[in-house]
Amino acid sequence: MPPLSPEDAWLADLLRDEASVASAEALDAETLKALRHEVNALRAVLHDATATPDNPWLWRYFAEQARIEPVPSSPLTPPERRWVKLLLTHHPDWQKHWQSLEEDIGESVPMGLEVMQRAPDRPAHAAQPQARVYVWRRFLVAAVVVIGLYGVLWGVSQATTPVTHTLASLDPYASDLAVLTAPVRSANTSSTDPTQSLAQGLNALQAAPTSTLGLFPQHDPAHVQDALAHLNQAYTETDDPILNVTAAFFIAKAHLMLGDVEAARSHLQDVAQRNTVYSDDAQALLAEIVTP
Amino acid sequence: MARKVISSVLHPQLTPNDLTRLEYPDATIEALRERAQNNDTDARADLLAWAALTARNYFYLKYQKGEVRSSDEAETLAADFLLEFEQTLPRLQQAARWTRVMLTRYVTYKRHREKRHAERTVVTDPQTIAEVESAPASDPNRHPSNIWDDAQWRTLQMTLQVLNKQPETTRNILKRIFWEDPPPSYQELAALHNTSEAAIKMRVSRFYKAVRQKLGHSR
Numbered sequence: 001m002p003p004l005s006p007e008d009a010w011l012a013d014l015l016r017d018e019a020s021v022a023s024a025e026a027l028d029a030e031t032l033k034a035l036r037h038e039v040n041a042l043r044a045v046l047h048d049a050t051a052t053p054d055n056p057w058l059w060r061y062f063a064e065q066a067r068i069e070p071v072p073s074s075p076l077t078p079p080e081r082r083w084v085k086l087l088l089t090h091h092p093d094w095q096k097h098w099q100s101l102e103e104d105i106g107e108s109v110p111m112g113l114e115v116m117q118r119a120p121d122r123p124a125h126a127a128q129p130q131a132r133v134y135v136w137r138r139f140l141v142a143a144v145v146v147i148g149l150y151g152v153l154w155g156v157s158q159a160t161t162p163v164t165h166t167l168a169s170l171d172p173y174a175s176d177l178a179v180l181t182a183p184v185r186s187a188n189t190s191s192t193d194p195t196q197s198l199a200q201g202l203n204a205l206q207a208a209p210t211s212t213l214g215l216f217p218q219h220d221p222a223h224v225q226d227a228l229a230h231l232n233q234a235y236t237e238t239d240d241p242i243l244n245v246t247a248a249f250f251i252a253k254a255h256l257m258l259g260d261v262e263a264a265r266s267h268l269q270d271v272a273q274r275n276t277v278y279s280d281d282a283q284a285l286l287a288e289i290v291t292p
Numbered sequence: 293m294a295r296k297v298i299s300s301v302l303h304p305q306l307t308p309n310d311l312t313r314l315e316y317p318d319a320t321i322e323a324l325r326e327r328a329q330n331n332d333t334d335a336r337a338d339l340l341a342w343a344a345l346t347a348r349n350y351f352y353l354k355y356q357k358g359e360v361r362s363s364d365e366a367e368t369l370a371a372d373f374l375l376e377f378e379q380t381l382p383r384l385q386q387a388a389r390w391t392r393v394m395l396t397r398y399v400t401y402k403r404h405r406e407k408r409h410a411e412r413t414v415v416t417d418p419q420t421i422a423e424v425e426s427a428p429a430s431d432p433n434r435h436p437s438n439i440w441d442d443a444q445w446r447t448l449q450m451t452l453q454v455l456n457k458q459p460e461t462t463r464n465i466l467k468r469i470f471w472e473d474p475p476p477s478y479q480e481l482a483a484l485h486n487t488s489e490a491a492i493k494m495r496v497s498r499f500y501k502a503v504r505q506k507l508g509h510s511r
Binding site for chain 1: 438
């Protein structure tokens with residue numbers, strides 16, 4: 001097997017990594033043969049790929065595109081035209097040469113390049129996983145937008161909600177209300193029983209708060225007025241001091257729900273000075289009402 | 293139309309009439325052509341004088357740029373062009389435009405002929421342009437792409453894609469490697485590009501690896 005020529009030897013030096021040997025001399029005959037074949041094949045392709053633009057084929061294509069009459073030579077064959085257009089598409093040197101020809105003749109000449117089809121890098125079915133990722137990505141983006149929008153609206157809701165609305169909250173008294181609103185059945189119970197009136201009033205009061213998806217909270221005035229009617233009845237008719245102070249406290253809450261601060265203050269002061277259940281809560285609310 | 297550039301080498305040889313002819317606008321040239329095609333001998337003489345001057349000026353300008361080797365060669369090329377112009381005149385449709393395009397061909401073909409002579413692939417000398425162009429597709433003077441199959445086209449396209457991504461210096465190095473006979477050594481290329489042999493080898497090595505990866509040869 002003849003040794004590689006000098007011009008091939010340096011190519012073999014580069015390719016010897018594949019053979020995992022220290023030098024070209026260590027290659028066996030079969031590996032040398034395979035390398036020579038690969039070198040020659042690569043050389044031929046690279047010879048065509050690095051062709052300089054000052055060749056008759058490019059010029060004849062230029063003359064074709066310039067549409068001069070008569071045509072000075074026999075036309076390019078379809079493969080020759082294809083080769084020229086391929087190198088014009090990919091080779092900056094060819095594009096520069098085309099421009100220099102245009103400068104020589106003093107006019108622009110279209111290259112007439114259609115989109116050269118690229119060699120596919122991956123099979124078609126690889127598009128499906130991409131489609132699924134695309135759907136999830138859109139969903140995620142939509143979720144982020146919705147959450148962001150809710151956050152903005154929540155901020156606006158917080159900023160526009162009156163202080164009295166917050167002070168009127170029944171949340172800290174859920175367990176008390178569960179007991180106070182339980183139906184009471186006794187032989188002496190009548191519809192005007194203060195305990196029943198209190199329960200009915202508290203039930204109506206609990207039904208008063210409304211909101212839109214937790215935003216922009218309000219109190220239904222009808223429920224609040226209904227609650228006040230029952231609570232006032234309980235306040236005036238009961239002899240039980242605990243029931244009385246309880247009714248007074250939640251009457252104050254009802255007035256806060258309606259935004260009537262002065263009416264609420266009156267009942268809260270009544271509860272605060274009795275030093276019994278809800279007195280501390282009444283004093284805390286009075287401090288909030290006074291503070292601007 | 294922009295004022296014509298006159299070769300400073302040719303200029304001293306030109307008469308005032310010559311300079312006037314060189315500045316003929318396209319409309320004047322087409323008018324002369326029509327009259328010449330209708331057997332007006334004065335118009336024909338004027339038109340041929342214009343063609344000769346235009347060709348000489350073009351090739352002398354190329355000589356000044358180093359694209360033509362000598363003033364003698366410039367004169368030879370101009371004479372070749374004039375011969376073809378005269379032969380084609382009866383069929384010419386746009387004399388001025390045809391002239392401008394055709395002049396670019398002479399320099400291109402000359403370089404190509406010289407290159408093929410150096411590669412020893414041209415069969416005989418003298419080889420006229422007509423012989424080259426009328427050769428069948430299988431003739432070695434026609435382009436090899438005439439007998440490529442689909443795999444060869446695909447290989448070339450992928451190779452070009454890799455080549456196009458290389459920096460200009462790498463492309464210039466590769467051009468010299470594949471178009472010079474014999475190809476330059478690493479030492480010559482390193483000296484030319486003012487760098488080390490290792491740097492040249494690395495550029496070429498990276499390019500080869502990229503090509504082989506693209507073509508699916510790498511393991």
